[in-house]
Amino acid sequence: xxxxxxxxxxxxxxxxxxxxxxxxxxxxxxxxxxxxKPLRLMNGLYLQLHAYMLRVAIPYGSLDAxxxxxxxxxxxxWDKGYGHFTTRQNIQYxxxxxxxxxxxxxxxxxxxxxxxxxxGNTIRNVTSDHFAGASADEIADPRPYxxxxxxxxxxxxxxxxxxxxFKIAITGSPNxxxxxxxxxxxxxxxxxxxxxxxxxxxxxxLGRTPMVGKVIRDFVPENxxxxxxxxxxxxxxxxxxxxxxxxxxxxITVHENGIDTIRxxxxxxxxxxxxxxEGVDERVxxxxxxxxxAPALVGGGTEAYEAxxxxxxxxxxxxxxLSEHRDPDHAIVxxxxxxxxxxxxxxxxxxxxxxxxxxxxxxxxxxxxxHQQNVILxxxxxxxxxxxxxxxxxxxxATANVGLASDIIACPGMDYCALATARAIPVAQQLATxxxxxxxEHEVGPLQIKISGCINxxxxxxxxxxxxxxxxxxxxxxxxxxxxxxxTETAAIGQRTGPGFSYEEIVPAIxxxxxxxxETRDDEFETFLQAYRRLGxxxxxxxxxxxxxxxxxx
Amino acid sequence: xPRPFTPKIVTANHLLEGDVVYLTEDDRxxxxxxxxxxxEDEAHAAIRLIDAEQQGNIVVGAYLADAKPGSNGPExxxxxxxxxxxxxxxxxxxxxxxxxxxxxx
Numbered sequence: 001x002x003x004x005x006x007x008x009x010x011x012x013x014x015x016x017x018x019x020x021x022x023x024x025x026x027x028x029x030x031x032x033x034x035x036x037k038p039l040r041l042m043n044g045l046y047l048q049l050h051a052y053m054l055r056v057a058i059p060y061g062s063l064d065a066x067x068x069x070x071x072x073x074x075x076x077x078w079d080k081g082y083g084h085f086t087t088r089q090n091i092q093y094x095x096x097x098x099x100x101x102x103x104x105x106x107x108x109x110x111x112x113x114x115x116x117x118x119x120g121n122t123i124r125n126v127t128s129d130h131f132a133g134a135s136a137d138e139i140a141d142p143r144p145y146x147x148x149x150x151x152x153x154x155x156x157x158x159x160x161x162x163x164x165x166f167k168i169a170i171t172g173s174p175n176x177x178x179x180x181x182x183x184x185x186x187x188x189x190x191x192x193x194x195x196x197x198x199x200x201x202x203x204x205x206l207g208r209t210p211m212v213g214k215v216i217r218d219f220v221p222e223n224x225x226x227x228x229x230x231x232x233x234x235x236x237x238x239x240x241x242x243x244x245x246x247x248x249x250x251x252i253t254v255h256e257n258g259i260d261t262i263r264x265x266x267x268x269x270x271x272x273x274x275x276x277x278e279g280v281d282e283r284v285x286x287x288x289x290x291x292x293x294a295p296a297l298v299g300g301g302t303e304a305y306e307a308x309x310x311x312x313x314x315x316x317x318x319x320x321x322l323s324e325h326r327d328p329d330h331a332i333v334x335x336x337x338x339x340x341x342x343x344x345x346x347x348x349x350x351x352x353x354x355x356x357x358x359x360x361x362x363x364x365x366x367x368x369x370x371h372q373q374n375v376i377l378x379x380x381x382x383x384x385x386x387x388x389x390x391x392x393x394x395x396x397x398a399t400a401n402v403g404l405a406s407d408i409i410a411c412p413g414m415d416y417c418a419l420a421t422a423r424a425i426p427v428a429q430q431l432a433t434x435x436x437x438x439x440x441e442h443e444v445g446p447l448q449i450k451i452s453g454c455i456n457x458x459x460x461x462x463x464x465x466x467x468x469x470x471x472x473x474x475x476x477x478x479x480x481x482x483x484x485x486x487x488t489e490t491a492a493i494g495q496r497t498g499p500g501f502s503y504e505e506i507v508p509a510i511x512x513x514x515x516x517x518x519e520t521r522d523d524e525f526e527t528f529l530q531a532y533r534r535l536g537x538x539x540x541x542x543x544x545x546x547x548x549x550x551x552x553x554x
Numbered sequence: 555x556p557r558p559f560t561p562k563i564v565t566a567n568h569l570l571e572g573d574v575v576y577l578t579e580d581d582r583x584x585x586x587x588x589x590x591x592x593x594e595d596e597a598h599a600a601i602r603l604i605d606a607e608q609q610g611n612i613v614v615g616a617y618l619a620d621a622k623p624g625s626n627g628p629e630x631x632x633x634x635x636x637x638x639x640x641x642x643x644x645x646x647x648x649x650x651x652x653x654x655x656x657x658x659x
Binding site for chain 2: 026027029032033047048049050051052080094095096097098099343346414415416423425426429472475476477
């Protein structure tokens with residue numbers, strides 16, 4: 001876990017005092033809403049449908065027990081006893097009152113947390129692989145680089161008023177769990193001539209114009225990462241369209257100017273920035289690495305795990321919720337906060353404390369938040385897995401569904417969000433409940449269903465194997481389905497199936513898709529996505545809309 | 555022929571609490587839609603919106619929303635306003651949980 005220094009502490013204290021004064025001036029009438037809004041957004045405070053919403057950054061999704069307990073404290077003291085983990089590895093509180101927000105920020109600062117740059121046209125919280133530092137397939141832990149980017153981008157004077165928000169994701173593994181191809185900049189760690197560096201992908205993004213990012217440079221050495229990023233964002237800042245917010249993201253800049261033109265301009269800017277930054281990356285990354293403490297793993301104990309697998313409930317959970325750790329005596333535990341019928345990504349204060357306790361007792365004091373809205377214990381000794389499972393079960397956190405149909409991503413949708421055009425959460429709840437009633441998700445196997453309540457695609461529906469997009473069609477909630485999306489290193493944007501479905505029709509429609517897959521797959525080893533790629537949309541459209549002939553006649 | 559005017563209410567969010575409020579005929583802000591002034595005239599609606607916008611020290615983001623007359627006062631037309639008047643669907647939070655009718659400041 002990265003340990004913040006005195007500079008970070010002083011910076012946060014100053015920033016929070018500044019915002020407290022701004023809130024006071026707003027309440028006293030010294031600032032109008034037009035003046036105050038950009039200031040509150042810079043501190044993560046939105047005004048949503050029913051209340052304010054505070055979005056707190058969890059840098060690259062990493063937490064320790066102390067921070068998780070602080071999040072629980074905020075939920076209890078100033079909210080309604082829960083928090084919502086988001087697809088950008090942040091946490092949102094849905095019910096804060098304006099007067100309380102400065103106190104909430106001060107409480108967060110006690111553990112080095114904040115809400116800076118979780119909104120506004122700035123470089124947002126850098127996201128990363130939630131298995132970083134733990135997974136077996138990793139070249140190196142990407143988090144020191146993520147922290148380097150966080151320090152560089154926080155309050156960066158040139159990049160406080162970008163044409164639009166800017167999102168960077170970073171992975172240290174060839175298997176992309178950080179959706180790098182759907183970010184403004186995606187960084188994929190690779191090695192060249194034995195030296196670590198990054199493949200740089202630009203112009204990816206979801207939203208109303210979904211695009212898979214393009215490689216702008218196949219290799220940037222690790223010691224030139226910041227000057228290269230500075231060059232990219234500099235070129236974007238110059239060219240990005242400020243005349244039309246729907247065309248202001250870098251994906252449109254790249255699309256309109258062409259990747260080759262942008263690449264040339266970035267290289268020209270890079271000539272300058274690399275001299276300005278000379279040596280900075282090496283010095284800073286060395287300092288950051290010193291402050292990231294890798295846990296001293298305790299070996300042995302796998303026999304206890306093998307014995308525990310005799311218990312079928314434990315085995316079912318272990319088969320879905322564990323991932324391979326780089327150390328054979330450890331496992332990565334994904335805690336599903338997607339119990340069937342619950343709100344995806346929500347955890348109560350009590351559950352947060354249980355997860356904090358488990359991290360402290362069994363997990364070398366490390367926790368992660370995944371963009372799939374689950375919580376990870378990245379390093380658990382296999383000998384302790386049965387005990388961890390028992391405690392999770394007692395807290396309602398042992399749902400064995402990670403990577404399965406009910407492990408649904410859903411944005412807050414029109415239950416909370418002022419931008420939403422339809423609800424997402426109750427669709428996810430009803431769908432998961434239906435899947436549980438049918439008892440088919442283990443048979444269906446790996447399936448990612450992702451739901452967004454508007455075109456902005458916070459629910460990542462474009463890259464869901466099944467994507468659901470909620471729209472307002474003539475004053476009625478309507479849900480469009482896309483198929484074949486892929487969030488991994490083989491990223492793809494899902495294709496629309498056809499006309500949308502009503503709120504009442506959407507759950508049965510998804511059920512028909514799952515049944516059609518079970519009927520048409522080659523065998524149990526062919527996943528939903530593989531079957532879709534082999535067969536095309538035909539059989540799935542038929543399941544949704546009936547036989548083609550009948551549709552023509554209709 | 556001009557399009558018929560759909561009746562409107564003036565709604566906003568309360569500055570301090572953030573919750574949904576409605577402008578009443580006697581210039582109060584109520585937390586309940588049925589207390590809202592149902593505005594049947596387009597010119598009057600524009601004036602009432604200006605009235606609301608001038609109260610930036612009490613409310614934020616005032617706008618006109620479509621409404622229809624009901625037995626207990628104005629009722630929402632669009633589902634978004636139904637949700638704003640009720641609260642979220644996943645928890646019994648927000649207005650649906652507040653049994654007491656408390657007028658805003």
